[in-house]
Amino acid sequence: MSVIYPRRQRQLQSLVKKLGLSAQAPLKWELLDLALTHPSISESANYEQLEFVGDAVVRLVAALVLWENFHDARVGDFAAIRSVLVSDRILAQLAGSYGLELYLLVAGSAYGDKAGQESRLADAFEAVLGALYLSTNSLELIRPWLDPHFKQLAAEISLDPARQNYKAALQEWTQGKYKTLPEYRVTQLTPPTHNQERFVAEVWLHGRKLGEGKGRSIKAAEQAAAKVAFLAIEPPQ
Numbered sequence: 661m662s663v664i665y666p667r668r669q670r671q672l673q674s675l676v677k678k679l680g681l682s683a684q685a686p687l688k689w690e691l692l693d694l695a696l697t698h699p700s701i702s703e704s705a706n707y708e709q710l711e712f713v714g715d716a717v718v719r720l721v722a723a724l725v726l727w728e729n730f731h732d733a734r735v736g737d738f739a740a741i742r743s744v745l746v747s748d749r750i751l752a753q754l755a756g757s758y759g760l761e762l763y764l765l766v767a768g769s770a771y772g773d774k775a776g777q778e779s780r781l782a783d784a785f786e787a788v789l790g791a792l793y794l795s796t797n798s799l800e801l802i803r804p805w806l807d808p809h810f811k812q813l814a815a816e817i818s819l820d821p822a823r824q825n826y827k828a829a830l831q832e833w834t835q836g837k838y839k840t841l842p843e844y845r846v847t848q849l850t851p852p853t854h855n856q857e858r859f860v861a862e863v864w865l866h867g868r869k870l871g872e873g874k875g876r877s878i879k880a881a882e883q884a885a886a887k888v889a890f891l892a893i894e895p896p897q
Contacts, residue, residue, distance in 0.1 A: 714786030
């Protein structure tokens, strides 16, 4: 079992307080410490395994929140909303709201990688969920503070189930219905359009084009194409 030094223990207690949990909560502090240790610090003692557990935990919590609060939604809506809730973008935002980066141990080389900050925070957030779950083998240390976030976000997203993440929503739909992924075909526009859209993307499934979109980047073009496809197969009600 790793030793947690007093300064580090105070840091972890500060984070637990931000989550609204008691310092006397049945928490395995060594797991929380591990959850906040980036692989750049140690190849063996880092958050990767806890992240694997936390990935399942966050999807379960999202599913339970949807089940308990959106009784009339279709399964397809559940999948579309959950895909947004568990995305790196949302998890990184939640991590940022608790200042998780202040507690994450990261080596200098990785810390300087600003492009990887979102995935780093999302991974650490999942690892923290994994540590909290394994402390009690239940969701008692997680749902009291995570549920309110997911309820609010789900309510907002339910007005537009694929808001800001049409690719993920379309993928959830094709996997659920056909057990396969859509294919994106991207070409570059020469010259760009007057809106500086440089790429055009088509999304295909089983030899049929579902949608087409343009964007300033490949990612933006794919999202635009996915939006067209998703709204065609799941029109707003």
